[in-house]
Amino acid sequence: MAYYDFAxxxxxxxxxxxxxxxxxxxxxxxxxxxxxxxxxxxxxxxxPFPSLDELHxxxxxxxxSRDVTKGVENGFLAIKDVLRYVLDPLTQPLSWILESxxxxxxxxxxxxxxxxxxxxxxxxxxxVRLVGFVMLSLMFLAFxxxxxxxxxxxxxxxxxxxxxxxxxxxxxxxxxxxxxxQRMIIPVLDMLQTLPPFVYLIPLIFLFSITxxxxxxxxxxxxxxxxVIRLTNLGIRLVDADVIEAANSFGMTNKxxxxxVQIPLAxxxxxxxxxxxxxxxxxxxxxxxxxxxxxxxxxxxxxIRNLELGVGxxxxxxxxxxxxxxxxxxxxALDRVNAAQRx
Amino acid sequence: MTNDIxxxxxxxxxxxxxxxxxxxxxxxxxxxxxxxxxxxGHVLGLKDINIDIRAGEITVIMGLSGSGKSTLIxxxxxxxxxxxxxxxxxxxxxxxYDEKKLRELRRLTMSMxxxxxxxxxxxxxxxxxxxxxxxxxxxxxxYLAEADKWLKRVGLEGYGGHYPHQLSGGMQQRVGIARxxxxxxxxxxxxxxxxxxxxxxxxxxxDLLLELQLELQKTIVFITHDLDEALKLADHLVILKDGYIVxxxxxxxxxxxxxxxxxxxxxxDINRARVLRIRSIMTPLTGDIPANAHxxxxxxxxxxxxxxxxxGDTSHAYIVMRDKKPVGTLDMSNLVKALVPRLAxxxxxxxx
Ligand SMILES: Nc1ncnc2c1ncn2[C@@H]1O[C@H](COP(=O)(O)OP(=O)(O)O)[C@@H](O)[C@H]1O
Ligand SMILES: [Mg+2]
Numbered sequence: 001m002a003y004y005d006f007a008x009x010x011x012x013x014x015x016x017x018x019x020x021x022x023x024x025x026x027x028x029x030x031x032x033x034x035x036x037x038x039x040x041x042x043x044x045x046x047x048p049f050p051s052l053d054e055l056h057x058x059x060x061x062x063x064x065s066r067d068v069t070k071g072v073e074n075g076f077l078a079i080k081d082v083l084r085y086v087l088d089p090l091t092q093p094l095s096w097i098l099e100s101x102x103x104x105x106x107x108x109x110x111x112x113x114x115x116x117x118x119x120x121x122x123x124x125x126x127x128v129r130l131v132g133f134v135m136l137s138l139m140f141l142a143f144x145x146x147x148x149x150x151x152x153x154x155x156x157x158x159x160x161x162x163x164x165x166x167x168x169x170x171x172x173x174x175x176x177x178x179x180x181x182q183r184m185i186i187p188v189l190d191m192l193q194t195l196p197p198f199v200y201l202i203p204l205i206f207l208f209s210i211t212x213x214x215x216x217x218x219x220x221x222x223x224x225x226x227x228v229i230r231l232t233n234l235g236i237r238l239v240d241a242d243v244i245e246a247a248n249s250f251g252m253t254n255k256x257x258x259x260x261v262q263i264p265l266a267x268x269x270x271x272x273x274x275x276x277x278x279x280x281x282x283x284x285x286x287x288x289x290x291x292x293x294x295x296x297x298x299x300x301x302x303x304i305r306n307l308e309l310g311v312g313x314x315x316x317x318x319x320x321x322x323x324x325x326x327x328x329x330x331x332x333a334l335d336r337v338n339a340a341q342r343x
Numbered sequence: 344m345t346n347d348i349x350x351x352x353x354x355x356x357x358x359x360x361x362x363x364x365x366x367x368x369x370x371x372x373x374x375x376x377x378x379x380x381x382x383x384g385h386v387l388g389l390k391d392i393n394i395d396i397r398a399g400e401i402t403v404i405m406g407l408s409g410s411g412k413s414t415l416i417x418x419x420x421x422x423x424x425x426x427x428x429x430x431x432x433x434x435x436x437x438x439x440y441d442e443k444k445l446r447e448l449r450r451l452t453m454s455m456x457x458x459x460x461x462x463x464x465x466x467x468x469x470x471x472x473x474x475x476x477x478x479x480x481x482x483x484x485x486y487l488a489e490a491d492k493w494l495k496r497v498g499l500e501g502y503g504g505h506y507p508h509q510l511s512g513g514m515q516q517r518v519g520i521a522r523x524x525x526x527x528x529x530x531x532x533x534x535x536x537x538x539x540x541x542x543x544x545x546x547x548x549x550d551l552l553l554e555l556q557l558e559l560q561k562t563i564v565f566i567t568h569d570l571d572e573a574l575k576l577a578d579h580l581v582i583l584k585d586g587y588i589v590x591x592x593x594x595x596x597x598x599x600x601x602x603x604x605x606x607x608x609x610x611x612d613i614n615r616a617r618v619l620r621i622r623s624i625m626t627p628l629t630g631d632i633p634a635n636a637h638x639x640x641x642x643x644x645x646x647x648x649x650x651x652x653x654x655g656d657t658s659h660a661y662i663v664m665r666d667k668k669p670v671g672t673l674d675m676s677n678l679v680k681a682l683v684p685r686l687a688x689x690x691x692x693x694x695x
Contacts, residue, residue, distance in 0.1 A: 246461035249420055249532075250478045251449030260477075264465045338508070341464040 002057035009045045017059035037106055076206065084207055091214045098159050098213035102293070102294065105155035110142060113151070125332030134329070135322045146296065146318045153295030153322060155287075157281045160220040168225045169270065172232025182233065191225050197287050198212025203292060218290035223284045227276035236262050268338050275330040282323055296322070346397040349530065349562040350419060353464070355392040355428030356587075357414055360385030363426040375583045388414040390587040392401055396581065398529075401552075403594075405573040406583030411597040412566045415583070416532050419564065420453045421445055432530070450479050454523035458535040460515045462507040468518050469494065469503035475526035486525070493521040497551065502588050513544035517551075522554070533565045537572065549575055570609055574598070574618045596624035599681065611684045616647040624681045625663045625671035636662045644668060646678055 008017050048054045055062040068195045105113070114135060121131050175182045200219045208215045239262050247261045263270070289297030295317045303312015358379075362581040366385035388560060389411050396402045404412050416421040418430055422435055430437045432452060440448060454475060462471045470477070472494050476486035494503055497517040507515055516536060523531050537545045549572060556563065567573050573580055574594050581591040582605075589603050598619060601607045621643045631669045640649050642665035653659040653675055663671040 229561060240461075242457060242459050242461045243463065245422060246455065248422060249449055249453075249455040250526075251446040252478050253605050254445070261463060264463075267465075272487055342621070 002054070004050060005151040007118075008059045013059065015281055017061045019061065033103070036222035068133055076203065080206055087207060091218060094163075094210050095214040098156065098217050099337045101314065102152055102155040102158045102213075105151040105158075106148060110147060114138060121329055125329055130328055134325050137325055138242030141318050141321065144314060146299070146315065149294070149296045149299060149315070150318055150322060153282070153285055153297070153319075156220070156293060156295060157278060157326070158287050160217060160224060160281045160285070161278045163217075163221055164225040164228055164281070165274055167221075168228035168273070168277070169232050172229045172237060172270075172273075172332055173263075175229070175233040176236035176262075185229070189226050189230060189291065192222055197223055197284055198290075201288075210292055213293075214286070216291050216293035219288055219291070220281050220284040220293075224277045226281040228270070228279065229275035231269045231273030231276075232266065235273075238269065239265045241330055243292070265341070268341070271330070275327065275334060276328050278330055279323065282319070282326060286319055312331055346399050348395045349398040349433065350394075350396040350564075351429075351431050352392050352396075352415075352418070353396045353429040353431075353671075355389055355415075355418060355430065356426045357388035357411075357418070357423065358385050358426045359388050367426050387542070387586050389418075389425075390585075392582055392588060394591065396562060396564060398562050400578035401563040401565055402579045402581065403565045403567060403573045403577035404581045404583060405567055405570065407568055408561065410583045411586040412568075412583055413534055414586075415562055416534050416566055419530075419532060420449050420455065421501050421573060438573065446470065450475065450526075452528050453530045453532055454521045454526040454528045456516070456523050456531065456533040456536040458538055460507070460512075460519045460539075462515060462518055462522075464507055466506075466507050466555060467503065468507065468510070471507065471518050472525050474520040474522055475528075480683070486673070489527075490525050493524045494518070494694070496524070496555070497521045512543075513540050513548065516540060516548060520548075520551075520555075522560075528561075530562045533563065535566050538567065538569070545572070552576065570613055571618075574613070582609070592620075595620060599623060607684070614647075615682050615684065616650060617645055618643065619646050619681060621646065621649060621663055622665075623671055624677060625673045626677070627671045628663075628669055633660065635671055636660055636672065639664045640671075641665070646681065649673070649675075649678060 008014055016196055018124030052063060052065045056064045061232075089123070100179075108116075117138065118131050118135055121134050122128070123124065127132075138150070140148055171185070174186055198220070200222055202220055204215050243261060244257070246258045252260065285293055286297035286300060289295065289301045296318045300312050300319070302308060303310075303315060356367055356370065357363075358370065360366055360383075363385065366379060366383050366387075367380060369383055370387060370390060373417050374382070376390075379385050379387050392415060394402070404415060411606065414423060418425055419432075419437075420441075422432075425438070430447065433528060437445070438447065454691065463474065466474075469490050473481075473483075473486040475491035476489060477483070491503060494500065494517075495521050499517050499521065502510065510518070514538075519536070536547045540548060552563075552565075553576065565576055567576075569662065577594045579591065580594040580597055582589045582597070584605055590597055590601065590606055595618075597613070600608055601610055620642075621640055621644050624646075625642075637659040638652065638661055640652065640661045640663055642663055649661060652661070657675045657679055660674045661671060662669050662674055
């Protein structure tokens with residue numbers, strides 16, 4: 001009846017196959033279809049790939065593909081409690097920080113928040129035009145009643161990007177000093193960068209309760225930390241060897257070299273990494289609305305779920321505005337660093 | 344020239360490669376640099392180097408590119424570790440130093456000037472000049488005053504607030520020199536310090552260095568691939584080829600008595616009248632002052648100035664004066680002989 005019956009018969013495994021064929025356990029979709037449909041004629045073109053499901057049809061002792069996914073799930077559930085026991089307290093502060101940051105951003109009245117942001121933008125970019133653009137954009141968002149959602153998004157990005165820098169820069173520095181460490185970390189970074197963002201969410205949903213902010217905090221940090229690590233490492237490795245030799249000849253200690261020469265000269269690259277990290281945080285914070293991250297993403301999601309075209313598009317435009325603001329401000333800061341140390 | 348020996352290099356060997364110790368045996372058994380590379384895959388950097396560097400003198404190490412000059416000077420402050428040999432500074436073997444003492448040596452005893460300047464682009468000229476004091480932990484208010492003083496001394500008054508990229512190459516190297524001087528270290532290492540500069544600016548910088556040296560009497564190790572520069576600056580000249588010393592000594596002496604075709608070829612191209620000094624070719628005074636002399640010339644004058652004095656007349660003879668006392672005589676005919684490079688006619692000398 002099944003295509004691969006002959007293989008098990010020839011190998012003399014029939015007895016083993018039928019040994020504990022008690023009941024017809026769960027049936028696969030394909031089986032159901034086969035039962036209802038007409039028996040198909042077999043030809044060279046229809047030889048099925050010997051997949052788990054196909055082999056299971058021929059021999060009940062072979063597992064089905066669903067057993068694999070089930071196994072993975074069981075394995076994960078088995079270590080989940082241990083992981084949780086370790087990770088939960090470790091990451092708890094992240095929830096607190098996110099919560100308090102969001103509530104600070106929300107509770108600051110708009111007439112105080114806008115000037116504060118204007119000052120920050122001016123200090124980092126020294127450009128009055130950019131300050132004007134940022135103010136107009138934020139006022140537009142406020143005007144169409146997207147102010148609260150925008151502030152929530154900004155609060156999350158603020159926390160996650162800051163943590164990315166605080167963790168990523170030291171990791172990048174450590175990598176730049178040890179080729180072995182670099183060889184170990186680069187595959188991890190490659191993996192983090194190629195995994196589709198949704199895939200991060202899956203294990204995290206099981207590990208943490210979906211109502212906790214740290215769930216999306218971790219997802220954003222894992223996704224966005226990659227460029228700052230990479231570019232810190234690269235920037236320090238690219239520092240002119242002549243200058244490093246000079247620093248050695250002056251009798252600088254490693255610490256003096258790191259803070260007086262390597263980090264300052266790598267700063268343009270590090271800043272480029274920070275810029276990318278912020279942009280990736282923004283991308284992820286929208287996706288993270290699937291796991292209860294507040295902000296503009298929630299509105300985008302509502303637009304998709306309820307087919308509310310207008311809501312989705314306006315919120316999407318808000319995300320674009322925030323992206324332009326964050327990009328321009330960090331690029332302006334980067335340009336200032338570059339201008340100060342042209343060779 | 345009876346100054347104390349400040350730095351002495353003894354039996355120094357440096358081999359680049361995976362197993363320098365084994366390669367050293369081949370070198371000691373007489374394997375040449377090309378053979379060592381071809382047969383054993385190791386680069387012979389330095390071979391059997393012995394130099395005494397005297398305090399207060401400019402020792403110039405000259406050689407073509409790849410001859411090992413940079414490798415040699417980096418052994419003095421152990422930026423490069425030797426394969427064998429000894430480097431002592433003030434009688435102390437530097438190779439015995441632990442990390443802390445080595446750092447102290449680099450901070451206090453030696454300062455270095457680099458071909459590509461190696462200034463810190465994110466710091467102002469003033470901060471750059473004060474780098475070495477900053478590294479030592481001197482307070483900013485103190486080292487900036489000191490840095491300012493030396494910037495003025497090298498002709499960069501008013502540029503303290505600029506950034507290096509705003510200055511020309513020559514000015515950047517002045518900052519490099521000010522940085523070395525601000526450290527107030529007795530030894531200065533200069534690796535092709537002027538090679539990246541335009542000829543006119545290079546001459547200015549050489550004059551500046553000689554002027555500073557007259558005043559400060561540092562122990563300077565200067566590296567160059569340019570013979571004119573070497574002859575202008577050197578009290579002691581070391582000529583390097585393929586990692587070994589071909590000849591070393593007083594530059595005038597090397598010029599008049601080259602001991603190797605390689606050096607003969609090197610010196611055949613230079614303007615001898617401008618480089619050779621009367622002291623090097625005069626006949627010391629034995630008896631009375633000859634009566635037929637046409638005038639007096641100074642002991643340290645170049646031959647060029649004597650030719651100008653004689654108006655080109657080869658029959659003239661002069662009395663050589665030093666500190667207003669006659670010390671020798673010089674015939675124009677002897678002078679002309681000295682102008683002819685030894686073996687310059689020999690075709691073979693060109694092959695190097
Ligand atoms: N780190 C190194 N590894 C291998 N070979 C080297 C290294 N450093 C220098 N060399 C070789 O040593 C020789 C001398 O180099 P160097 O001291 O830089 O010469 P110079 O300064 O006279 O131009 C050259 O043949 C060069 O290729
Ligand atoms: Mg060199």
